Amino acid sequence: MEKLTLKEIIQAVDGEFLKEGKEVIYEAVSTDTRSIEKNSIFIALRGSNFNGNNYAVEASEKGAKICIIDEIAFRIEDFSDEVSVIKVKDTKQALLSLAEYYRSKLSIKVIGITGSTGKTSTKDIVAAVLSSKYKVFKTKGNFNNEIGLPLMIFKLDNEYDVAVLEMGMSNFGEIHNLAKTARPDIAIITNIGVSHIEYLKSRENILKAKMEITDFFEGNNSLIINSDNDLLKELNNLTFNLIRIGTEDKNIDFKADEIILKENYINFRIIDKYGFESPEFTVNIPGKHNVLNTLLAVACGKLLGLSYEQMIDGIKSLEFTSMRLDIVKGSKFTIIDDSYNASPDSMKAAIDVLLNFKGNRKIAVLGTMKELGNMSYELHKDIGRYAKEKDIDLLIVSGEFTEAYIKGFEDIKKVLSYEDNERICDFLKNDIEKNDVILVKASRSMKFEKIVNNLKVINS
Structure with missing residues (x-):
């Protein structure tokens, strides 16, 4: 300090x-x-x-x-x-104000990351990408709110070159306060989904709240966005630098090409706006959504003067925050532990990862997604429908919206509902087969990590 x-x-x-x-x-x-x-x-x-x-x-x-x-x-x-x-x-305001003053004494680059999903994964990848050239600090755990973020700032000193800070919110004004405190030089918005729509009422309002991360931007600041997202794609006429990444549009700054999705890694090349093609990126995490998260990190690396080769070298040191798509391969079956949190976008991304695994049965153990307000029933039903479309072999559900999951999934022979985690554990203990692949995912309050821990014991 x-x-x-x-x-x-x-x-x-x-x-x-x-x-x-x-x-x-x-x-x-x-x-x-x-x-x-x-x-x-x-x-x-x-x-x-x-x-x-x-x-x-x-x-x-x-x-x-x-x-x-x-x-x-x-x-x-x-x-x-x-x-x-x-x-x-x-005292809460005093904490923010003191952190803001302390930040002003630091001569380091600050990267602020927000979005409906993928904040923590992107934070981890950005930190890894930059690590080959800079001494990097990143937010510990989920210290990303009006109490956690200032505490992270007090962990900094001028021995660091870059701080990668995650910024979460549930309503208007919160990201504004975090941006005022941290004063990011570069901001990243991963996507705009429906997380916290219970409070903000519409995705357009969620976008407005997330854009508060740029409230203190000047002409030399940069915002990096995921242009595969429908709402972010429409951003234009900003007073600062806007950098677009994606896998779909041609007219973007960094586009992923030749994408290969495997059980425990992704592989792709990058074509930048000048037509230059990067060497091959291999990242030891699954899922197409992590291609996008890596592109966000690459754009950040380019802003800070790194070559593609340096970024590829940095990615080798990637360390992920626990309980976020943690792949646990045991002697009998494979567990995909994504039990830390859940939203409709991250649920679909996790189901996609499950499908990439080779194995016997693909089993999804899904619980409640919180903070979806009046849209909760329909959004849970939609996830049930998505699991059905992706040919999940067995859907196990728990929580207050089990009926919605079941209605969306439709195939009553392949869906089971349980009142609590203990009953789910009892079923899996007796029914699980060799080489099954099991996804475990729900909002944090469901405490699905207990299911994961039980499965680990069975699988040891």
Whole structure:
């Protein structure tokens, strides 16, 4: 962490001293007393089930030298003489404001990534592509919201060349706040689907919310988009650089050609807008959607001066975030673990990956897709229909929209419905056959990783 002074901190958060302590070299920022480090800054956030102000004294006892609070829920004399206590109007805003100020002290390139699906995979690929030339930081896990992203920014220092930051949202204004904090030099929008349509009501509104990532762009900033997406394809007349990638249109900047999709890798070449053809790209992840994600990363690499050869070398170090299309081949069968989250677009992409596998039966274990609002029933029905069209051998469903899945799939002999994960596990334990391929996918709240863990035990 780069140096921050006490004066800089109180000005950045627009706060007032309740108590001024000893100035030290601050080494970290935390919002959780369980992870307090020595000489850290503790920001007391409020949640629906907790109030961080109640833990400010504990944070100071564990090593925090500054406590930023928005409610006095302690006795000021309980803090040691070394600790500063700063009161602000809103600690969540203070977290964002301090991160924004800290970002302004960093001389690194920031790449912001958003989209309805594929944010995390694209983040991982971008980081790998750039790694052959630059020291790269990338968002850890899913720290991509108004609390997680600022915490990621505080992990940066000027030893890094590039930061690849994921930006998530569920409503208007959230990406705006993240962009204000992170000030990306380059933005990537993976696609516009129906995730969070419960709150935003239309895909057009989702596009508008995602485009907030460019709210602080100037003429020299660049936005990279997936032109295979119908709404992104229509973007034009922007005041900054627009770079298009895809597999369909001819008039784009980077087009994938000679695409080969295998069980555990993709292979393709790239033709750029000048007609130059790249060497062969081989990426050890499955699915056509990851061809598009890789193209987004390649466009980013070109902006930052990498050759195709350097990018291909960087991709060799690709490390994926867990529970996202994790292929687990055991002694008896194959598991496609995509249990981290689910939306209609990612469901179809995962089913396509399942079809690329050689094996006995293709089994899809699917649960509820959240945050789809009034469209939930029809969108679950559509996934059932898609699974039927792709000749899935057995569909196993659970959750509140099992009826929709079944109606879309139609073939009652090849679909099973269960009330909970335990019953699914019991069935699979007794019915699974050698060389079956099993896709497990649902929204995070369904906790389908329990099914995956059970399958791993059976398959060991």
